[in-house]
Amino acid sequence: MAKFLIRRFIYMIITIFLVFTATFFMLAAIPGNALTGKIAKLPESSQQRIIQKYGYDKPVGERYVVTLGNALHGDFGESIVNAGDTVQSILSERLPVTVRLNTQQIVFGVIIGIVLGVIAAMRRGTAVDYGILIFCMFMTSVPSLVIALIFQLTFAGSSGLGLPIIGWPSGDELWFGGWQYTILPTISGALFYVAGYARTTKIAMLDSIYQECTTTARAIGMSESEVVIHHVVRNSFIPIITYLPQTIAGVLSGSLFIERVFSIPGVGNYYVECISSRDIPMVLGFTVFYSCITVVAIFASDVLYGVVDPRIKITGDKR
Amino acid sequence: MSSNEPIATTDLRRRFELVDQSTLNAEQVVRKNIGFWSDAWRRFRQNKVAMFFAAILLILIVLAIFGPAISGKDYITINGMEKNIAPCSEYWFGTDNMGRDMFARSWVALRTSLIIALVSAVIQLVIGCVYGAIMGSVGGVVDEVMMRIVEVFSCVPNLILVTLLLVVFGNGYPQLLLALSISSWTGTARLVRGQVFKLRESEYVMAATALGGGRMHNIVKHLLPNTMGLLILEMAQAIPNVIFSETSLSFLGIGLQPPNFSLGSMLATGQSSMTFYPYQLVIPCALLALIVLSFNVIGDALRDALDPQLRT
Numbered sequence: 001m002a003k004f005l006i007r008r009f010i011y012m013i014i015t016i017f018l019v020f021t022a023t024f025f026m027l028a029a030i031p032g033n034a035l036t037g038k039i040a041k042l043p044e045s046s047q048q049r050i051i052q053k054y055g056y057d058k059p060v061g062e063r064y065v066v067t068l069g070n071a072l073h074g075d076f077g078e079s080i081v082n083a084g085d086t087v088q089s090i091l092s093e094r095l096p097v098t099v100r101l102n103t104q105q106i107v108f109g110v111i112i113g114i115v116l117g118v119i120a121a122m123r124r125g126t127a128v129d130y131g132i133l134i135f136c137m138f139m140t141s142v143p144s145l146v147i148a149l150i151f152q153l154t155f156a157g158s159s160g161l162g163l164p165i166i167g168w169p170s171g172d173e174l175w176f177g178g179w180q181y182t183i184l185p186t187i188s189g190a191l192f193y194v195a196g197y198a199r200t201t202k203i204a205m206l207d208s209i210y211q212e213c214t215t216t217a218r219a220i221g222m223s224e225s226e227v228v229i230h231h232v233v234r235n236s237f238i239p240i241i242t243y244l245p246q247t248i249a250g251v252l253s254g255s256l257f258i259e260r261v262f263s264i265p266g267v268g269n270y271y272v273e274c275i276s277s278r279d280i281p282m283v284l285g286f287t288v289f290y291s292c293i294t295v296v297a298i299f300a301s302d303v304l305y306g307v308v309d310p311r312i313k314i315t316g317d318k319r
Numbered sequence: 320m321s322s323n324e325p326i327a328t329t330d331l332r333r334r335f336e337l338v339d340q341s342t343l344n345a346e347q348v349v350r351k352n353i354g355f356w357s358d359a360w361r362r363f364r365q366n367k368v369a370m371f372f373a374a375i376l377l378i379l380i381v382l383a384i385f386g387p388a389i390s391g392k393d394y395i396t397i398n399g400m401e402k403n404i405a406p407c408s409e410y411w412f413g414t415d416n417m418g419r420d421m422f423a424r425s426w427v428a429l430r431t432s433l434i435i436a437l438v439s440a441v442i443q444l445v446i447g448c449v450y451g452a453i454m455g456s457v458g459g460v461v462d463e464v465m466m467r468i469v470e471v472f473s474c475v476p477n478l479i480l481v482t483l484l485l486v487v488f489g490n491g492y493p494q495l496l497l498a499l500s501i502s503s504w505t506g507t508a509r510l511v512r513g514q515v516f517k518l519r520e521s522e523y524v525m526a527a528t529a530l531g532g533g534r535m536h537n538i539v540k541h542l543l544p545n546t547m548g549l550l551i552l553e554m555a556q557a558i559p560n561v562i563f564s565e566t567s568l569s570f571l572g573i574g575l576q577p578p579n580f581s582l583g584s585m586l587a588t589g590q591s592s593m594t595f596y597p598y599q600l601v602i603p604c605a606l607l608a609l610i611v612l613s614f615n616v617i618g619d620a621l622r623d624a625l626d627p628q629l630r631t
Contacts, residue, residue, distance in 0.1 A: 026487045141612040253478035
């Protein structure tokens with residue numbers, strides 16, 4: 001187990017390093033960046049000074065070494081467009097928003113999805129099962145972007161439920177409260193995962209319903225709810241857990257446009273602005289940040305996989 | 320014939336005539352042979368929901384090709400006098416904030432999204448196949464290194480990778496196609512690699528090699544037919560994914576830039592005017608949902624039809 005963990009950890013570091021390097025050189029290959037547009041109207045001498053200040057006069061190799069050294073200390077440099085912004089300052093300012101949105105999406109998606117999946121599996125072959133099946137088919141097929149827009153059109157504003165069209169709770173309500181703002185973004189981002197989890201849970205449940213331990217549990221006289229909770233649901237956790245890192249990565253990318261649709265001041269929204277304005281240091285920083293989260297999520301799921309299922313023995317040579 | 324044969328046998332001999340075995344062909348197959356593809360097609364046809372969505376998809380494709388010509392309106396002409404007209408007999412889908420015919424625009428946008436999806440799906444499939452085949456057939460250190468590269472690619476969230484590539488390449492059709500393909504070939508590569516490995520280990524390929532089948536024979540006779548079904552499924556999955564990424568990017572304003580437009584950019588303009596002119600948002604939304612839904616339903620039906628392991 002320890003050998004496996006160390007090996008995976010080293011791969012993780014290598015992967016992040018490669019992502020950093022690739023991103024750096026790709027960004028360095030762009031002919032112009034935010035700086036060129038910003039200083040275009042200034043006189044020649046001040047142009048030179050500004051370019052020197054940001055270090056863009058040095059050769060690529062030297063810049064790479066300096067940036068890598070700084071990045072190891074968590075410093076990706078200052079934003080070109082919004083002076084004073086660093087990756088840290090933006091993260092401390094906007095990460096709570098994104099984390100809350102994503103957590104709400106995941107919690108909502110996973111819980112509702114598992115409940116729906118359990119219901120579908122218990123009532124298989126009935127109208128309820130088919131209803132859930134059709135709902136899932138529909139939700140996985142309609143892009144969440146479309147769902148978000150339709151929700152905004154139907155439920156927000158003067159029409160419908162009178163929920164706020166855009167915005168996000170701030171100040172005291174940053175972590176808790178201001179629910180009316182969070183309802184639509186959460187649901188529209190999570191519906192895809194509701195469907196995914198419902199399907200996965202249903203299939204896993206049907207697998208474990210027919211296992212011998214379930215029959216034995218019934219035979220020794222356990223009540224139906226005990227059987228379902230202790231044997232069926234528990235045995236179907238493995239596929240559900242392997243689906244989690246995908247969800248985290250997906251929710252992260254999904255928040256790019258969910259945040260845009262509802263004008264939520266989160267990290268995704270800022271990233272899109274950086275991309276549009278070619279704000280090199282910030283793009284580099286946030287790309288590395290996003291891939292770190294994904295890599296860690298994949299790592300965590302590999303470890304969880306071994307913890308949840310005692311039948312799987314993790315050895316050093318597992319690939 | 321000996322005389323002390325049992326009564327029953329001689330009785331039978333008297334009543335029945337002996338048949339000459341050589342005139343009969345016991346090995347003959349009476350029922351027509353059903354091949355893999357005709358069987359798959361039969362299964363697919365039996366799926367009524369899938370056939371319904373296949374029909375819808377066909378109609379949408381036909382409209383995407385001929386749609387603009389049906390209304391007889393230009394999709395570029397800006398008409399300042401006729402802005403934001405709700406759907407009526409003159410403008411079937413209404414006009415947008417610049418007075419352009421939404422009917423023609425919708426179908427052109429759909430055409431753009433479809434072409435991007437198709438081309439990008441083909442490109443990523445080709446890249447994935449070649450890469451996976453090399454990984455699988457060379458093996459060893461090369462495989463190890465190439466696998467690491469695949470892992471790096473799959474560790475960056477898809478949309479982030481595409482946006483990053485678009486920043487580097489710039490905006491435009493070829494760049495968008497390239498970015499969308501580069502970010503999503505890893506799945507196919509893994510699949511093909513696994514398939515090649517599986518095939519190398521299998522007994523029938525060993526038998527074919529023992530009987531003198533060369534490498535080309537194995538690829539053409541065993542690898543291709545065995546992988547074709549899976550590749551079709553990959554394709555059916557890739558198309559809606561690409562449509563989805565492309566619309567999201569164009570919605571965010573990172574994908575296609577004006578004057579190019581797709582369903583995604585129509586969604587973005589629709590959102591800005593949704594309170595007053597909801598039809599401008601609803602129409603592209605409906606088209607997008609319908610096209611992705613049909614691709615997904617057809618993909619599911621294809622899976623049922625093509626995957627031998629799912630058969631009951």
